[in-house]
Amino acid sequence: MSTVAARSVRNGVDTARLFATLDAVKAQPEAARFRFAVDNRWISGTHNRNEISTFFGAGAGQRHAEVFAVEADHPAVLAGGDAAPTPAELLLAALASCLTSGLGNIAAVRKINLESVRSRVEGDIDPRGVLGLSDEVRNGFSQIRVSFTVRGDASPDQLRGLVEQAVARSAVYDALTGGVPISVDVTVG
């Protein structure tokens, strides 16, 4: 059994388990729908905290191994307390992580052993939008740049192909480039 287990794990990805997941989703696509959620609580000023504990997926309610906390704050130069990354930086982190998680899976499926994967994600933003000083500049990022450095036991084309496929199937890249309908409701008092 340990031989089988060792054979199916590459780059830390259990490919046998990944293929089983793919088969399960193929067999029951309706049951495969996911709903992710975060619960945010304001702390003080621009400082707040997200808790991430449960989600719906694979036909059932699911619970993470622990309650994950992700805080955010504005930096001192924007009159914040700088107790945590900015929300804009969390967005860039979500993008870097989504591409890298996908790349890990794709490399394992393609039988490429990764040595290292590093990326830097930069985003440009003109704060006049966010600060309410201009209606002509957008609030969000005008441009995001991603730079990957990938090392592994495959040709340069194959390594580049990992990033291409990670981009082609990234949930966060898709959301950021394609836009998502967002509804907002408010309860008061």
Add this chain to the structure above:
Amino acid sequence: MSTVAARSVRNGVDTARLFATLDAVKAQPEAARFRFAVDNRWISGTHNRNEISTFFGAGAGQRHAEVFAVEADHPAVLAGGDAAPTPAELLLAALASCLTSGLGNIAAVRKINLESVRSRVEGDIDPRGVLGLSDEVRNGFSQIRVSFTVRGDASPDQLRGLVEQAVARSAVYDALTGGVPISVDVTVG
């Protein structure tokens, strides 16, 4: 001095400092451009780690009070190690945090004392896109829902107005609803 300081701080927001920031950006809009960045490192499988330490803004290189780390992983039900939130959940956290940070500033400027601000952000995703099983469903979220509960010393309309203005000026809401151009480059070996 302590009286002045106490008077200018509301909800943990130093409004005098916030107005000074607004004036500085108004005076030198070109110098106010921001560039945020994250550095991501693959750990194993779908598990990876973002470090957030420096950014450019207000005309100079800036350094956060500390190096912030944000990890991500896929959940066990998607054959991941569940060592951290999923990238999709980080995206929802970025949205919740951006709206809540903005709301904190806006309430302070409008002289509304907040008692509590809570929000839940949910996003629906069909994993057949991400898993490469369908070209007909999108990779990203089909829909995101935000629900705020706001308590403070203002009328229900004024409290609802805080959320409306936070949405109107949110960098992450703007990026997610409007889309952002993203470039990707790869270095190998």
